[in-house]
Amino acid sequence: MKIGFIGLGIMGNFMALNLLKNGVALNVYNRTKEKSKEHIKKGATFLDSPKDVAKKSDIIIIMLSDSKAVSNITDGDYGLLEGLDGEKTIINMSTIEPDYSVALFEKIKIKSPASLFLEAPVIGSKIPAKEGTLIILAAGDKKAYDLLIDYFNMMGKRVMYLGGIPKASYLKIINNQIMGITMGALAEGLNLSKKIGLDDNVIYDIVNSGAFANQMFQLKGKNIIENNYETNFPYKHMQKDLDFAVKLSGEFKVFSPLTSAINNSYILGYDEFKDEDMCAIYKSLTFKK
Ligand SMILES: NC(=O)c1ccc[n+]([C@@H]2O[C@H](COP(=O)([O-])OP(=O)(O)OC[C@H]3O[C@@H](n4cnc5c(N)ncnc54)[C@H](OP(=O)(O)O)[C@@H]3O)[C@@H](O)[C@H]2O)c1
Structure with missing residues (x-):
């Protein structure tokens, strides 16, 4: 199972490092490439666009600042949506507007009906992200949640499934x-x-x-x-x-x-x-x- 991780800011940096520490095969993308140095050193592959990440990964995790940043990586010729085919699982862990989360879910289903989507915002800051002790709140496709649970446990100490989007x-x-x-x-x-x-x-x-x-x-x-x-x-x-x-x-x-x-x-x-x-x-x- 190949995981793509998009967004290596304060939180994403450590969350991706924790996946690597647990032996997960990781593709990474960040607008500012320098922030991926440590991940590459630990075995991750940096890909040049979110589209490439979507094409070459089974599960794609997004951890960005806000909905503007999320549309920046999902839309356009090199965006994540362009790279979706078959059954992919997309997890947005950024905190965004509930309405935008629903819209993102719909966009993904239109572009790739077989794909699964979860919103999974986190509670806990830089230190819990580093120590892998975040609280992860998930909502969306239950099948995606079941697929992700082991990976969530590498990043968090508590994971909750709340039902449909946008409950999380x-x-x-x-x-x-x-x-x-x-x-x-x-x-x-x-x-x-x-x-x-x-x-x-x-x-x-x-x-x-x-x-x-x-x-x-x-x-x-x-x-x-x-x-x-x-x-x-x-x-x-x-x-x-x-x-x-x-x-x-x-x-x-x-x-x-x-x-x-x-x-x-x-x-x-x-x-x-x-x-x-x-x-x-x-x-x-x-x-x-
Ligand atoms: N920090 C916390 O304590 C904390 C705790 C719980 C939840 N959260 C939530 O988690 C999310 C990430 O937080 P963070 O603290 O990791 O944020 P951050 O350090 O500000 O990182 C933001 C990430 O978004 C990217 N980004 C921003 N604008 C972009 C754009 N227009 N196009 C493409 N990429 C863009 C940044 O890329 P660059 O590296 O290129 O700038 C970076 O990867 C936020 O939604 C936040 O509310 C944060």
Whole structure:
């Protein structure tokens, strides 16, 4: 079974390396070819287009930033869709709009009716991707899920099948809606405490001792206090996912004022901080004063 992996960014890089570590035969493609050096060294074959990846692989995994990036690799003369023939299995692990996921599924079925499709967005950031401890949420063709389960287990510690598309996209967006609001709460609290002149270490200790203490407060709180904004989960992807949550709330006529407020705060600092970690929302709040 040959796997094609498209997208070697923060997450895709480690996910592909974990497949290689487990002896999987891998074709890779990334817009910026330099990012595939390590994979080639470990036995992967770099192919020059997504079309080639589709032609020469049985299973094709996509891990890109957003739906614009996904259409960039699926469409056009050298796109993935052009290379589909027979029964191929396509898995999109990028976080994209639920509507776009459905549209992608339909495009694939029109071009290649025998092909199977799964959406499989992930929970967990750079370290879980590196350690192979992601949580993988899958929806779509059950046959594809059964085929992929062993490969998912090489990249994640927990895999869930949720039924039809776009249930996994919905769940992923709601997870990040909660995460974004929580991140915003921490950033605002730390900002106010700093302005008042409280000791950073005392507020950190208290927040992490109370009933709502959580891993994100520990990791991101520490990073903010140490002025460390090295990118794990990019600010721009957090804003993208909050935007999806705002749109989803509108579509389902749900009142989500906190989601809109935190999304707007992310938008305010977007140009300045988009490539830093999502915890740079703290700088975005202080920067706007
Ligand atoms: N980082 C996290 O903690 C995390 C956690 C869970 C889920 N996710 C989701 O996983 C996905 C990937 O995240 P990431 O952090 O790995 O992103 P990333 O580091 O920004 O990588 C993005 C990937 O998309 C490619 N890309 C971007 N625009 C493109 C375009 N127009 N045409 C073709 N390729 C394009 C990039 O290619 P180049 O290398 O050429 O730029 C790169 O391979 C996102 O949907 C994100 O929301 C991320």
